[in-house]
Amino acid sequence: MVRECYLPKHPDIKVFQDDDLFKINTDTEVLGEFLNIYKEDVVLDMGTNTGALMLYANLFNPKKIIGLEINKKALELAKKNMEVNNVSNYELKEGNIITYIDDPVDVIICNPPYFKTKEDNKSNDKFKNLAKHESELTLELLVKSISRNLKDNGTLFFLFLTSRLDEVVLEFKKNNLTIKEMKFVYDTNKEYSNVCLFRAVKNSDLGLVVDKPIIIKRDK
Numbered sequence: 001m002v003r004e005c006y007l008p009k010h011p012d013i014k015v016f017q018d019d020d021l022f023k024i025n026t027d028t029e030v031l032g033e034f035l036n037i038y039k040e041d042v043v044l045d046m047g048t049n050t051g052a053l054m055l056y057a058n059l060f061n062p063k064k065i066i067g068l069e070i071n072k073k074a075l076e077l078a079k080k081n082m083e084v085n086n087v088s089n090y091e092l093k094e095g096n097i098i099t100y101i102d103d104p105v106d107v108i109i110c111n112p113p114y115f116k117t118k119e120d121n122k123s124n125d126k127f128k129n130l131a132k133h134e135s136e137l138t139l140e141l142l143v144k145s146i147s148r149n150l151k152d153n154g155t156l157f158f159l160f161l162t163s164r165l166d167e168v169v170l171e172f173k174k175n176n177l178t179i180k181e182m183k184f185v186y187d188t189n190k191e192y193s194n195v196c197l198f199r200a201v202k203n204s205d206l207g208l209v210v211d212k213p214i215i216i217k218r219d220k
Contacts, residue, residue, distance in 0.1 A: 014084050048067030140171055181208070
């Protein structure tokens with residue numbers, strides 16, 4: 001069922017979501033609010049799903065926003081979400097992140113699947129599994145694709161599991177992505193940080209800032 005919602009913290013921006021597709025969650029919100037994009041930037045949202053992060057990017061009025069997605073049904077809804085919000089500077093592409101290559105862009109946004117889950121613990125829905133669980137799209141292949149599609153001095157905004165921070169640092173370093181900013185996200189119902197936000201720049205000098213954390217308050 002398709003439902004009309006709104007972008008978190010932006011009630012004037014409509015978002016249509018399908019119960020059969022991966023929906024907006026707190027990861028989407030914290031990554032969307034973490035963005036900082038310039039007006040001349042060309043932005044690529046890798047794994048755009050129904051376009052929520054494209055709508056966050058559009059708040060900065062960039063030159064162009066490209067949404068890459070493997071699921072045709074999600075792309076159709078992403079198109080609807082762009083049109084209903086009068087976004088005109090966008091392009092949607094059906095494709096696989098692993099093999100995708102095009103003109104390098106100024107900014108890449110990516111909220112990837114990050115759970116390493118055994119096959120017998122996954123659902124029967126192929127596309128929900130692709131959106132949530134690391135399977136064909138490993139962290140290694142993902143970061144390689146990000147690097148080859150990002151300009152020198154281009155910026156990546158990325159979210160991943162804090163428990164896999166060492167893997168992220170390793171893969172970024174192998175692919176010439178320098179982490180410039182990090183922000184840990186905590187849930188008041190959990191003892192440790194669950195996810196971390198990254199801003200990385202391709203072929204940049206060293207220099208890292210760790211921001212104050214984000215605390216998500218939930219009812220138990």
